[in-house]
Amino acid sequence: MRIAQVAPLIESVPPKHYGGTERIVSYLTEELVRVGHDVTLFASGDSVTSARLIASCQRSLRKNERCKDPVAREVLLLDHLIEQIDEFDLIHFHTGYLHFPICRYLRVPHVTTLHGRLDIPELVPVFDRFRNERLISISNAQRQPLSWANWQATIYHGLPKDLFQFYPDRGDYLAFLGRISPEKRVDRAIEIAKRAGMRLKIAAKVDRVDKRYFKRVVEPMLQESHVEWIGEISDQEKAFGLVMIEAMACGTPVIAYDAGSVSEVMEHGVTGLIVTKLDGAVEAIGRVANLSRARCREVFEKRFTASRMASDYVKVYRRMIDARMRNLNRCFESSLRAIARQPDALKDRKRTQKRPALIT
Amino acid sequence: MRIAQVAPLIESVPPKHYGGTERIVSYLTEELVRVGHDVTLFASGDSVTSARLIASCQRSLRKNERCKDPVAREVLLLDHLIEQIDEFDLIHFHTGYLHFPICRYLRVPHVTTLHGRLDIPELVPVFDRFRNERLISISNAQRQPLSWANWQATIYHGLPKDLFQFYPDRGDYLAFLGRISPEKRVDRAIEIAKRAGMRLKIAAKVDRVDKRYFKRVVEPMLQESHVEWIGEISDQEKAFGLVMIEAMACGTPVIAYDAGSVSEVMEHGVTGLIVTKLDGAVEAIGRVANLSRARCREVFEKRFTASRMASDYVKVYRRMIDARMRNLNRCFESSLRAIARQPDALKDRKRTQKRPALIT
Numbered sequence: 001m002r003i004a005q006v007a008p009l010i011e012s013v014p015p016k017h018y019g020g021t022e023r024i025v026s027y028l029t030e031e032l033v034r035v036g037h038d039v040t041l042f043a044s045g046d047s048v049t050s051a052r053l054i055a056s057c058q059r060s061l062r063k064n065e066r067c068k069d070p071v072a073r074e075v076l077l078l079d080h081l082i083e084q085i086d087e088f089d090l091i092h093f094h095t096g097y098l099h100f101p102i103c104r105y106l107r108v109p110h111v112t113t114l115h116g117r118l119d120i121p122e123l124v125p126v127f128d129r130f131r132n133e134r135l136i137s138i139s140n141a142q143r144q145p146l147s148w149a150n151w152q153a154t155i156y157h158g159l160p161k162d163l164f165q166f167y168p169d170r171g172d173y174l175a176f177l178g179r180i181s182p183e184k185r186v187d188r189a190i191e192i193a194k195r196a197g198m199r200l201k202i203a204a205k206v207d208r209v210d211k212r213y214f215k216r217v218v219e220p221m222l223q224e225s226h227v228e229w230i231g232e233i234s235d236q237e238k239a240f241g242l243v244m245i246e247a248m249a250c251g252t253p254v255i256a257y258d259a260g261s262v263s264e265v266m267e268h269g270v271t272g273l274i275v276t277k278l279d280g281a282v283e284a285i286g287r288v289a290n291l292s293r294a295r296c297r298e299v300f301e302k303r304f305t306a307s308r309m310a311s312d313y314v315k316v317y318r319r320m321i322d323a324r325m326r327n328l329n330r331c332f333e334s335s336l337r338a339i340a341r342q343p344d345a346l347k348d349r350k351r352t353q354k355r356p357a358l359i360t
Numbered sequence: 361m362r363i364a365q366v367a368p369l370i371e372s373v374p375p376k377h378y379g380g381t382e383r384i385v386s387y388l389t390e391e392l393v394r395v396g397h398d399v400t401l402f403a404s405g406d407s408v409t410s411a412r413l414i415a416s417c418q419r420s421l422r423k424n425e426r427c428k429d430p431v432a433r434e435v436l437l438l439d440h441l442i443e444q445i446d447e448f449d450l451i452h453f454h455t456g457y458l459h460f461p462i463c464r465y466l467r468v469p470h471v472t473t474l475h476g477r478l479d480i481p482e483l484v485p486v487f488d489r490f491r492n493e494r495l496i497s498i499s500n501a502q503r504q505p506l507s508w509a510n511w512q513a514t515i516y517h518g519l520p521k522d523l524f525q526f527y528p529d530r531g532d533y534l535a536f537l538g539r540i541s542p543e544k545r546v547d548r549a550i551e552i553a554k555r556a557g558m559r560l561k562i563a564a565k566v567d568r569v570d571k572r573y574f575k576r577v578v579e580p581m582l583q584e585s586h587v588e589w590i591g592e593i594s595d596q597e598k599a600f601g602l603v604m605i606e607a608m609a610c611g612t613p614v615i616a617y618d619a620g621s622v623s624e625v626m627e628h629g630v631t632g633l634i635v636t637k638l639d640g641a642v643e644a645i646g647r648v649a650n651l652s653r654a655r656c657r658e659v660f661e662k663r664f665t666a667s668r669m670a671s672d673y674v675k676v677y678r679r680m681i682d683a684r685m686r687n688l689n690r691c692f693e694s695s696l697r698a699i700a701r702q703p704d705a706l707k708d709r710k711r712t713q714k715r716p717a718l719i720t
Contacts, residue, residue: 056485057485068480068481068482069480069482069483070482071431071458072457072482072483072485072486073482073485075457075458075460075461075486076485076486076489078461079460079461079464079489079490082461082464097432097435098431098435100435100439101435101438101439101442101462102461102462102465104439104442105462105465120428120429121428122428122429122430122432122433123429123432125416125417125432125433125436126432126435126436129436129439130439
């Protein structure tokens with residue numbers, strides 16, 4: 001299958017710094033190449049891939065201080081893609097909605113994975129107007145603000161099988177992994193560890209917007225003797241649910257509040273425990289010891305590898321290509337019938353078509 | 361002529377607050393309607409026009425605090441336009457470059473007026489790649505960073521003839537009109553007025569980014585006895601050269617440093633004096649008294665009315681429509697010849713065409 005993967009330009013693929021979307025695009029692309037597809041990656045020029053790379057800018061945009069207008073590069077990327085679109089059987093966008101107006105008129109099947117939060121009011125009229133655009137969600141929870149949109153599938157993220165090593169032995173500390181921000185509630189993790197009498201290692205990055213919160217709320221709590229601040233470790237801006245999957249890959253069970261995709265990704269009582277209150281979380285620390293680390297790894301290998309993710313995507317691609325072929329065949333046959341009935345039919349069809357004034 | 365005017369959504373047309381571009385789009389639209397064209401304005405829903413209004417959002421975006429993603433609305437606007445594009449003889453964009461990828465494939469002639477500064481590095485590859493897109497500049501000076509782009513004309517702004525009243529009598533004070541920011545050099549105006557022994561009235565707005573500069577540099581200078589601070593008056597974010605044109609309409613000569621479009625808009629020794637140094641500016645205040653206020657108004661009426669602006673635009677529109685017709689005729693004739701030579705020619709042409717997979 002000749003597949004185009006269209007990545008954001010904000011980070012390289014894979015990302016040198018943070019970039020959950022770019023990591024997933026990279027895993028998917030490499031896996032598709034590995035199983036024999038002919039893949040072209042549209043991404044920034046500092047990307048590294050075994051696919052064919054087509055770059056509309058040399059460097060990814062986040063580190064490019066001079067870049068005042070990121071949309072300019074995205075517009076270029078889109079045009080590079082359209083120019084060679086006949087080379088592909090399927091286009092897979094990871095770039096939001098900017099391509100929707102022109103994609104209405106694409107002859108090539110295409111699908112868009114939405115990687116971000118969808119609870120932004122401006123998105124409603126866009127996805128309403130472009131209801132024909134086929135979408136993929138990364139969890140069922142993510143769909144909620146646009147539940148009526150044209151969803152084709154939920155495809156959970158996957159990691160290369162050997163990216164994380166399985167650790168059979170239980171450690172003697174708790175870990176908090178992620179971003180320091182009010183809604184991530186590292187303060188709760190510190191409180192929970194304290195009550196459970198366990199050490200807590202915190203590996204987290206602090207975004208600029210969260211500096212004040214870190215200084216005021218979190219930093220004083222780091223003085224407590226049971227807390228160890230590790231700070232920023234690489235590859236740490238996790239896409240939705242990615243932390244849970246990484247823990248699973250290592251064999252580490254997770255204790256999580258029930259929010260977002262938690263209940264979809266985690267199997268309660270198997271790969272971790274879902275809690276609703278702080279008391280419940282403290283109590284869960286005792287019970288989590290009974291969960292099998294080997295079973296966590298098993299679930300990872302079954303449900304959350306890049307290979308499973310790629311194969312789910314290929315199923316969607318295949319379905320879309322088949323639908324397109326059926327459609328074309330139908331059009332072709334009805335054209336033949338029309339021509340047989342009336343030689344001027346082609347002319348009439350042209351006159352009555354509604355959409356639109358594009359030159360091919 | 362059936363003309364679509366496509367305005368930015370950041371402000372209504374005309375703007376309720378600041379918005380040089382939206383003011384010009386409004387003047388142009390109203391003038392085109394007045395002289396009998398069939399005009400459709402694509403703009404925010406709070407716009408007021410005698411043209412047909414098509415709105416992709418109810419309210420303009422600047423005052424809409426909830427709007428986190430302005431590109432979403434622009435994408436909608438574009439799609440509304442494309443949907444009915446066959447209704448128009450010509451599309452006139454005032455919205456930057458977002459439409460370039462899809463406009464490559466438009467059957468309808470279209471042109472884009474660039475209203476802003478062009479010295480942004482990201483613009484270079486965009487205008488390089490879309491060299492076929494026809495552009496209009498609002499001054500020759502504006503073109504400089506992209507001098508090689510596909511410029512069709514420079515069309516200076518124009519104001520409705522009766523928007524400003526002619527004042528035949530000279531006042532006894534100087535005025536500074538515009539925005540408080542380091543590059544506008546209100547400090548110089550204060551110094552010049554002081555040296556010339558004249559009062560200076562300052563009507564200016566202070567943008568958020570310039571608050572610090574205002575507090576630190578300008579505010580202390582406002583204490584001087586010859587300075588009168590008027591503050592923000594409406595309609596004050598002037599597009600390039602608009603202040604000069606407004607002064608002309610009132611019959612007021614201008615003293616200006618030679619920058620941007622100054623030497624194109626102002627006729628040195630007729631509607632004002634161009635200076636290069638502070639000393640020269642002080643000295644010019646004496647000489648400016650000799651310039652005829654009636655002559656300033658005459659120049660305004662000849663060169664800078666909305667009616668002149670609209671007629672310049674119509675000339676460009678006409679040229680583009682004619683070129684398109686010639687092109688179509690050529691295509692049609694060569695198709696006829698090809699068919700005459702070889703009945704399979706149509707099929708072959710389809711196979712060898714390079715651009716691209718769009719459905720019409």
